[in-house]
Amino acid sequence: MADCANTLVRTLSGVGPQVEARLARAGIHHLSDLWFLLPRGYEDRTRITPLDQLQAGESAQIEGRIEEVERGFRFRPQLKVALSDDTLGGITLRFFHFNAAQVQQFTTGAWLRCHGEVRWASQGLEMVHPSYRRIREEERGQTRATLDPVYPSVDGVGPAMLGKLVRLALQSLRNDAALELLPLDWLRKLGLPDLIDSLQTLHAPTPGTNLSALVNPAHPARRRLIVEELLAHRLSLARQRSQIRRLGALPLRSEGRLVAAFQRALPFALTGAQRRVWQAIRDDLCAAEPMLRLVQGDVGSGKTVVAALAALQAIEAGTQAALMAPTELLAEQHFVNFQRWLQPLGVDVVWLAGKVKGRQRNEALQRVAAGAPMIIGTHALMQDAVRYQRLSLAIIDEQHRFGVHQRLALRDKGHDGESVPHQLVMTATPIPRTLAMTSFADLDVSNIDELPPGRTPVQTVAIEMGRRTEVIERIRAACAAGRQAYWVCTLIEDSDEIEAQAAQSTFDTLSAALSDMRIGLVHGRMKAADKQAVMQAFKSGEMQLLVATTVIEVGVDVPNASLMIIENAERLGLAQLHQLRGRVGRGAAQSSCVLMYQPPLSRLARERLDVLRRSNDGFLIAEKDLELRGPGEFLGTRQTGEAGFRIANPMRDTECLDLVDSLMPRVLQLDGRVADALIARWIGAAERYADV
Ligand code: ADP
Ligand code: MG
Numbered sequence: 079m080a081d082c083a084n085t086l087v088r089t090l091s092g093v094g095p096q097v098e099a100r101l102a103r104a105g106i107h108h109l110s111d112l113w114f115l116l117p118r119g120y121e122d123r124t125r126i127t128p129l130d131q132l133q134a135g136e137s138a139q140i141e142g143r144i145e146e147v148e149r150g151f152r153f154r155p156q157l158k159v160a161l162s163d164d165t166l167g168g169i170t171l172r173f174f175h176f177n178a179a180q181v182q183q184f185t186t187g188a189w190l191r192c193h194g195e196v197r198w199a200s201q202g203l204e205m206v207h208p209s210y211r212r213i214r215e216e217e218r219g220q221t222r223a224t225l226d227p228v229y230p231s232v233d234g235v236g237p238a239m240l241g242k243l244v245r246l247a248l249q250s251l252r253n254d255a256a257l258e259l260l261p262l263d264w265l266r267k268l269g270l271p272d273l274i275d276s277l278q279t280l281h282a283p284t285p286g287t288n289l290s291a292l293v294n295p296a297h298p299a300r301r302r303l304i305v306e307e308l309l310a311h312r313l314s315l316a317r318q319r320s321q322i323r324r325l326g327a328l329p330l331r332s333e334g335r336l337v338a339a340f341q342r343a344l345p346f347a348l349t350g351a352q353r354r355v356w357q358a359i360r361d362d363l364c365a366a367e368p369m370l371r372l373v374q375g376d377v378g379s380g381k382t383v384v385a386a387l388a389a390l391q392a393i394e395a396g397t398q399a400a401l402m403a404p405t406e407l408l409a410e411q412h413f414v415n416f417q418r419w420l421q422p423l424g425v426d427v428v429w430l431a432g433k434v435k436g437r438q439r440n441e442a443l444q445r446v447a448a449g450a451p452m453i454i455g456t457h458a459l460m461q462d463a464v465r466y467q468r469l470s471l472a473i474i475d476e477q478h479r480f481g482v483h484q485r486l487a488l489r490d491k492g493h494d495g496e497s498v499p500h501q502l503v504m505t506a507t508p509i510p511r512t513l514a515m516t517s518f519a520d521l522d523v524s525n526i527d528e529l530p531p532g533r534t535p536v537q538t539v540a541i542e543m544g545r546r547t548e549v550i551e552r553i554r555a556a557c558a559a560g561r562q563a564y565w566v567c568t569l570i571e572d573s574d575e576i577e578a579q580a581a582q583s584t585f586d587t588l589s590a591a592l593s594d595m596r597i598g599l600v601h602g603r604m605k606a607a608d609k610q611a612v613m614q615a616f617k618s619g620e621m622q623l624l625v626a627t628t629v630i631e632v633g634v635d636v637p638n639a640s641l642m643i644i645e646n647a648e649r650l651g652l653a654q655l656h657q658l659r660g661r662v663g664r665g666a667a668q669s670s671c672v673l674m675y676q677p678p679l680s681r682l683a684r685e686r687l688d689v690l691r692r693s694n695d696g697f698l699i700a701e702k703d704l705e706l707r708g709p710g711e712f713l714g715t716r717q718t719g720e721a722g723f724r725i726a727n728p729m730r731d732t733e734c735l736d737l738v739d740s741l742m743p744r745v746l747q748l749d750g751r752v753a754d755a756l757i758a759r760w761i762g763a764a765e766r767y768a769d770v
Contacts (some may be wrong), residue, residue, distance in 0.1 A: 082250040083110035083257060083759060090246045097235060101243075104232035110759050112247035113277050114303065114724050115240065117227030119293060121193055124221050124285040129167030134198045140205075141191050141218055142169065147184045159184050161192075169196070170204040189213050209238075225283040248281055259756050260306060261744055268737070270302040295730060304726040308738045309745065310760035311723070313753045316742075319370065326497045327368035328470045332394035339423050340390055344383070351528035352380055356387050358524050359502065363391050363471070369500035375526030376696035377660025378533065381504045382412065384526070385473050386419055388502055393425055393451040397470035400453040400499075402460070404476050406431050407600075407629050410610055412475065413454045415635075420452060430455035430464070433606045472499045476506060506660065507653050507700055535694040536663040537670040540647070540687045542677055549643055549672055550591050556641045557595055557622040561667060563641035565625045566658055568649050577627045578603040584645065585625040596620065601627040628654070630661060637665035647673035648683040652703035655690055663694075682706060724760070 087106060088098045106112060127138040142161025145168070149157050157180075159171040171192060173180070184190075194208025229240040251257065251274055258273050265272060271279065276299040283292055291297055295304065341348070348356065355373055362369035375381045389399035401416070403409035409431055417427045428450045430442045446453055449467035453459060503521065541549060553563045565588060567581040578601040585599040598612040598621040609629075616624045617636050624630075624639075628650075642662045647655060655673070662669040673687050689702045726734070745752060 082254060083108060083113075085109045085250065087112065087243065087247075090243055092239070092242065092246075097239070100234045101232065104235075105762075106232070107762065109247040109250055111762075112244045113251065113281075114307075114760075115229065115232075115244060116280055116300075116303075116725060118230050119228045120283060120289045121226040121228055122285075122289070123193060123226045124223065126191075126219065126221060128165045129161070129163045129169055130165035132167060132169060132196045132203055134196050134203060137193070137195050139191065139193045139221075140169065141189060141213070144184055144186050144188050144190065147181070147186065149181065157181065157184075159190075161190065168202065170199070170202065171208055171210065172199075172204050172206045174207070183212055189215055189218065191217075223285070225285060225287060225289065227281055227283075244281060248277065251277060259752055259759070260302075260309075260741070261748075264741065264744065265302065270298050270305070273302075273306075275299070276302045295727070300725065301734065304731050305734050305737050305741065306756065307724060307726040307760050308728070308731065308734055309741055310756040311726075312738055312742060313745065314757045314761050316746075317753070317757065322370065322498060323367045325368065326366055327500050328395070328397060328468075328497055329366045330363040330392050330395040330397065330470055330500070332391060334391070334394070336390040336394040336423055336425070337387055340386065340419060343419070343422065346530065348383065349380065349526075349528045349530055351375075351526045352384055355524040355526055356384050358522070359384065359388050360391060362522070363388065363500055368498050369502065370521050371501070372503045372505065372521040372523045373526060374505055374523060376529065377506045377657060378664050379506075379526040379529055381475070381506070381526060382415060385475070385502065385504060386416060388471060388473065389416075389452055390420075390423075390425070392471040392500075395470070397468045398446075398449060398451055398453065398466055399471040399473065400455075400459050400466070400469055401473040401475065403454075403456060405629060406433065406456055406606055407609060407613070407634065408475065409454060409456045410606065411613075411634060414610075416452060416454055425452055426450050427452045427454060430458050431606065432456060432458045434458070469499050471502065473502045473504070475504045506657060506696065532666045533663055534666070534668050536642075536659055537668065538659065538673065538691045538694075539670070540673045540675060540691060543646075543674050544677075546674070549674065550588070552672070553623060553641060553643070554592060554595070561641060562616065562619065562621075562636065562639040563623050563643065564630065564639055564661055565623060565643045566630065566645060567625065567627055568644065568646045575603060577601065581625055581627045588623065588625060592623065595622050597623045597625060599625045600629060602629050628658065630658070634661055635664060636661070638667075640665060640667045640669040642669075642671045643674060644671065645674050646676060647687060648675040648679055652686050652689060652699055652706065655686070656696060656699045659690070 086108060087093050087101055088095075090109075093101070101107070101111075106115065121137065121139075123139045125139065126141055129140060129142060132138055132140070140161070140163075142163050144159055145162050146160040147157070148160075149155075154174060155176075157173040157176045159173075160168065161171065162168045171190075171194075189212065190210050191213050192205060192208040192210040194205035196203055196205060198204075227241065227244075229237045229244060231237045231240065235243075254274075260273075262272060270276075279287075279299040280292065280303075283289070292299075295301065355375075359369065359371060359373075362371055373381055373384060385401060389401065392399040401409075401412055403412055410429075413427065413429050420427055426445070428442050428445050430439075430446070430453060434442055434455075443463060443465070447465045447467055453466075458464070553565070556563055565584065567577065567584050581599060581601045585597065589597050598616055600609050600612045604612075612621070612624070613634070615621045616639075619638060640662050642659060644650070644655065644658055650658070659671045662671060671690075673690065675683070675687065679687070685706060689699060693699055693702075728735075745756070
């Protein structure tokens with residue numbers, strides 16, 4: 079790749095160690111990183127508007143002589159600077175934040191060039207906090223030849239400074255044909271500009287350019303960069319995958335004795351979808367290449383059984399399997415299930431979570447090191463102290479809760495220099511096609527697209543908080559009919575403690591209102607053993623109503639529970655609400671879900687609740703969720719940060735995906751260095767952590 083792209087930003091004038099560190103934190107290391115920092119908008123400074131032609135509500139560039147400076151205090155300190163020019167017009171600049179140096183600059187008679195939005199004030203036109211610069215009188219009327227890009231600021235480096243650095247970085251662009259990494263004939267056929275053209279167009283548009291077209295992602299200059307970026311991500315994923323493949327994995331072949339025994343003992347037959355997915359997994363596990371498979375299945379579709387089958391295959395082959403879940407409660411549920419399923423087959427299950435301490439922990443670690451076949455837990459499974467004897471299969475449940483780092487860390491755990499563990503990732507939040515093609519392109523995806531028989535769709539209603547008494551009566555009736563109910567208190571602030579308090583007070587109120595009922599409480603602040611005891615009591619039917627925080631969101635499984643109340647449902651996202659609702663509708667009884675909300679609802683919140691009332695389909699809900707929130711939030715901040723798109727937005731730029739598809743084989747045929755350069759340019763050092 080041409081050197082100018084890889085030149086470090088510290089070579090630019092004005093970049094000292096401090097600025098360099100700040101830029102680095104924002105992921106800006108090389109000149110090419112500055113090229114791809116696109117303006118968020120543009121200002122037209124090619125013209126100067128005479129003061130008598132200013133219009134309120136418009137942005138304008140003006141020049142004026144300082145007539146009067148007034149420093150005053152009206153509710154807060156402010157500085158007013160009155161300007162005039164050769165016309166009869168005038169305007170006042172108003173500052174609320176200013177320093178002594180600024181005040182000193184404003185001397186009567188001096189000329190200023192300003193840019194800002196003009197508005198009406200009581201005493202005439204004004205600009206509040208315009209950008210401005212002192213000019214000499216001779217400089218008047220000397221305007222720019224191109225439109226001014228407006229840059230964002232990053233982590234302590236302001237827009238003006240960034241703009242200057244981008245301009246410097248762009249100077250290195252000229253006449254370097256080696257910078258173009260996409261096939262020119264391909265670009266031409268589609269009417270897309272080459273790299274240098276695109277960057278010039280976007281960073282230094284000529285006067286008369288249609289500015290609103292320029293910020294539109296469909297603009298050819300932007301599209302061209304978007305395609306290149308999406309392509310780089312695809313290449314990076316493909317490459318990581320082939321690297322992992324090259325490491326190899328233990329082929330887990332066996333007679334299938336354990337698997338068969340387990341299936342015989344199950345009180346139900348596998349669904350067709352479970353059988354199909356299990357077959358794909360078994361084939362993967364028998365190969366000497368590591369499996370990288372994502373199993374998507376709506377809540378309640380029976381992913382756990384499939385995970386157990388995979389684990390047994392690994393175990394019968396004489397190796398270890400680990401299952402990691404994002405919350406302690408969910409991990410415990412898995413532990414209880416796996417013990418119930420595996421112990422009769424003579425398979426030991428080890429429990430390892432952060433809260434396991436002291437002697438118990440040492441004992442668990444020893445068992446793992448000695449080769450215990452099945453290990454279940456939380457993030458604790460990845461700690462340094464955990465040494466596996468022969469980990470061949472890492473199962474990760476509800477993957478959307480984990481960052482990419484964590485997934486890779488568990489994989490690395492079993493890495494003995496020659497092979498890596500097979501990886502099975504399970505998620506109830508389906509990854510919509512648009513994201514699947516970019517962020518998850520290189521996982522094999524299996525869908526469990528069928529629910530076990532006898533399930534009835536959950537009926538969902540939205541009810542105002544004010545009708546709480548009615549809701550309580552509904553619980554009483556359901557429980558009198560032998561059914562069980564959940565009452566979920568949602569997060570008020572991002573604090574376990576406050577949430578626990580809220581749950582406690584709801585528990586108190588409900589206990590008073592339903593004094594003849596047996597009610598339990600579970601929240602994230604409780605000791606693991608206490609939580610488990612409450613869950614067990616609920617599961618066995620001893621308790622009729624369970625008041626809980628969103629800790630029960632994932633995986634909790636009590637088929638007799640058929641009523642779920644979600645308090646302040648308007649605070650939660652679609653995916654989370656769907657997950658929560660998935661806790662009911664697991665038995666044959668008609669289940670319902672009551673979404674209680676605090677009016678007035680925002681438009682978005684109303685739309686979310688409507689989607690849930692209308693649909694039980696996890697795929698449809700996920701698509702809708704993505705549409706309402708955008709992919710950033712959909713994946714959780716941690717993952718988007720890592721997926722690290724700069725210009726592209728995989729959700730918005732769906733039609734570019736087809737272009738990327740058509741480009742992939744072309745680029746793969748080229749010298750491998752082209753792919754290297756593309757990946758280095760767009761993803762750089764973050765590559766290792768892109769989604770695998
Ligand atoms: P999820 O996909 O949400 O993780 P689970 O694995 O927890 O779902 O399964 C939900 C419930 O369905 C469990 O009670 C499980 O025992 C039951 N189940 C799984 N597979 C089947 C099946 N083929 N037939 C009937 N019930 C099943
Ligand atoms: Mg599950």
